[in-house]
Amino acid sequence: MRMLRRPASIALAAVMILSAFTAQAADITVEPIKFNDPDFIRGMDISSVLSLERSGVTYMTSDGKREDIFKILSDSGVNYIRVRVWNDPFNSDGKGYGGGNNDVNSAAVIGRRAAQYGMKLLVDFHYSDFWADPAKQTAPKAWSKLTVSEKEAALYDYTLSSLKTIKEAGADIGMVQIGNETTTGIAGEYDRAGMARLFSAGAKAVRDFDSDVMVALHFTNPERTQYIKGIVDFLDEYKVDYDVFAVSYYPYWHGSLSNLTDVLSYAADKYGKFAMVAETSYANTLSDTDGHINTVSKGSNDTGADLLWDLSVQGQADELRSVMDAVNNVGERGLGVFYWEGAWITVGDTSGLTGKDYTERLKLNKELWESCGSGWAASYSAEYDPDDAGRWYGGSAVDNQAFFDPSGRALPSLRVFGDVVYKEPYILGDVDGSGEADIIDASFVQRYSTGVAVVFKKSEIKRGDVDRDGETDVSDATFIQRYATNFAVPYPIGETVG
Ligand code: CA
Numbered sequence: 001m002r003m004l005r006r007p008a009s010i011a012l013a014a015v016m017i018l019s020a021f022t023a024q025a026a027d028i029t030v031e032p033i034k035f036n037d038p039d040f041i042r043g044m045d046i047s048s049v050l051s052l053e054r055s056g057v058t059y060m061t062s063d064g065k066r067e068d069i070f071k072i073l074s075d076s077g078v079n080y081i082r083v084r085v086w087n088d089p090f091n092s093d094g095k096g097y098g099g100g101n102n103d104v105n106s107a108a109v110i111g112r113r114a115a116q117y118g119m120k121l122l123v124d125f126h127y128s129d130f131w132a133d134p135a136k137q138t139a140p141k142a143w144s145k146l147t148v149s150e151k152e153a154a155l156y157d158y159t160l161s162s163l164k165t166i167k168e169a170g171a172d173i174g175m176v177q178i179g180n181e182t183t184t185g186i187a188g189e190y191d192r193a194g195m196a197r198l199f200s201a202g203a204k205a206v207r208d209f210d211s212d213v214m215v216a217l218h219f220t221n222p223e224r225t226q227y228i229k230g231i232v233d234f235l236d237e238y239k240v241d242y243d244v245f246a247v248s249y250y251p252y253w254h255g256s257l258s259n260l261t262d263v264l265s266y267a268a269d270k271y272g273k274f275a276m277v278a279e280t281s282y283a284n285t286l287s288d289t290d291g292h293i294n295t296v297s298k299g300s301n302d303t304g305a306d307l308l309w310d311l312s313v314q315g316q317a318d319e320l321r322s323v324m325d326a327v328n329n330v331g332e333r334g335l336g337v338f339y340w341e342g343a344w345i346t347v348g349d350t351s352g353l354t355g356k357d358y359t360e361r362l363k364l365n366k367e368l369w370e371s372c373g374s375g376w377a378a379s380y381s382a383e384y385d386p387d388d389a390g391r392w393y394g395g396s397a398v399d400n401q402a403f404f405d406p407s408g409r410a411l412p413s414l415r416v417f418g419d420v421v422y423k424e425p426y427i428l429g430d431v432d433g434s435g436e437a438d439i440i441d442a443s444f445v446q447r448y449s450t451g452v453a454v455v456f457k458k459s460e461i462k463r464g465d466v467d468r469d470g471e472t473d474v475s476d477a478t479f480i481q482r483y484a485t486n487f488a489v490p491y492p493i494g495e496t497v498g
Contacts, residue, residue, distance in 0.1 A: 033325055047084045055374040060409040074117035080119055081114040083110045087128065088129045100373055121172060134183045134184050135184075137184060143188070175216050217240070219248075242273070249279070260277070272333070277337040282401060290365055290399050428492055
């Protein structure tokens with residue numbers, strides 16, 4: 001994601017106040033997808049989350065219950081977390097550049113918290129001290145004078161040691177990205193031979209770390225179809241070792257969904273790579289809630305032939321569902337989709353505020369962005385990136401693309417992560433799949449619940465959870481037995497359920 005580099009004007013702020021966010025969004029519907037892979041990645045990047053928590057942000061379930069955001073995401077069906085890593089996002093006084101101040105230590109904490117709720121981690125190394133994207137691939141300060149050969153060694157060592165740190169903290173690392181949106185370069189190297197050497201050095205570090213962890217390379221601008229396919233060819237030509245070809249897909253910039261499927265299929269079909277979308281997002285409103293202008297706002301990225309969905313909570317869910325479908329259409333090698341920064345909400349809601357109230361709230365927000373790193377950039381980034389971040393620093397440009405409202409409460413669209421998975425209908429209580437719930441099923445559930453080994457798969461055992469409390473246990477066995485012997489039961493045992 002390229003950050004928006006222009007500050008909110010007073011005139012724009014006035015417009016945004018008029019269209020202030022309405023808190024209680026309506027419920028949504030999601031058409032399920034039959035994924036080729038049952039473990040299809042339904043991931044979210046929440047790199048800024050620690051800086052938001054430092055700023056006082058808390059998160060709630062859609063029912064308004066305060067909860068650890070990692071639990072909320074896992075309960076909603078998110079199965080993978082992505083986190084960016086910058087080598088050294090701090091100035092000479094130790095002040096953070098912002099954008100979450102995401103170094104290895106942040107990634108370790110985020111990875112540990114994700115693992116606590118059963119979510120894997122994608123570590124997204126930028127190999128820069130701040131944002132890396134098609135416009136910028138600045139080498140880390142410590143590498144600025146290194147030759148390509150020296151960078152290869154430094155990148156290898158840094159990757160391996162960082163992964164060890166993140167793993168030791170308790171993270172379940174499933175995938176590692178060697179660079180971020182490296183369409184034009186990586187770590188200050190812009191010719192293809194140099195880029196290939198750095199990709200390969202990173203890949204080797206991942207292989208040496210753990211041969212089960214997938215290596216991903218990440219590019220953007222899939223709408224430049226032939227150019228991107230040329231990158232896939234160049235990776236093969238230079239014998240770069242990797243598993244996953246990943247692109248960003250922001251529908252206001254990156255072309256049609258059919259083109260997306262085409263580009264990903266090229267890597268999958270021609271070279272046998274897995275393919276995925278490492279970043280996507282969509283606005284659920286045109287309103288801003290933190291006083292920093294959003295990437296998608298009135299007159300900016302809000303129209304276009306490829307914007308097929310309403311700019312609404314339902315539209316946000318529809319967009320993600322459609323992108324997942326486009327990746328699933330790649331076939332067996334369509335790996336999944338990560339939504340970008342789905343929790344980067346405001347640090348202080350400016351909705352409805354005017355005049356002095358608005359100015360004062362914005363002042364407080366600016367202080368939080370500076371002190372906690374919760375904006376896209378802080379003034380301290382000037383030392384490293386004087387012309388862009390150091391000049392246009394500020395808050396979140398994507399608070400209207402999050403899955404949480406300005407108070408931190410989950411929007412109904414968050415349910416897309418779970419509801420998108422097609423669930424085969426089954427007969428409640430029919431564990432052995434005989435077509436009815438009978439005394440034999442009751443016996444199987446009884447044995448399972450008392451720790452006796454049974455041959456059934458998890459999905460089959462789940463059919464015995466007739467009171468649907470998440471556990472298949474002895475009370476379920478009793479209910480099935482009662483049903484089988486013609487006693488009344490308070491659950492639809494023997495009926496087809498979804
Ligand atoms: Ca904003």
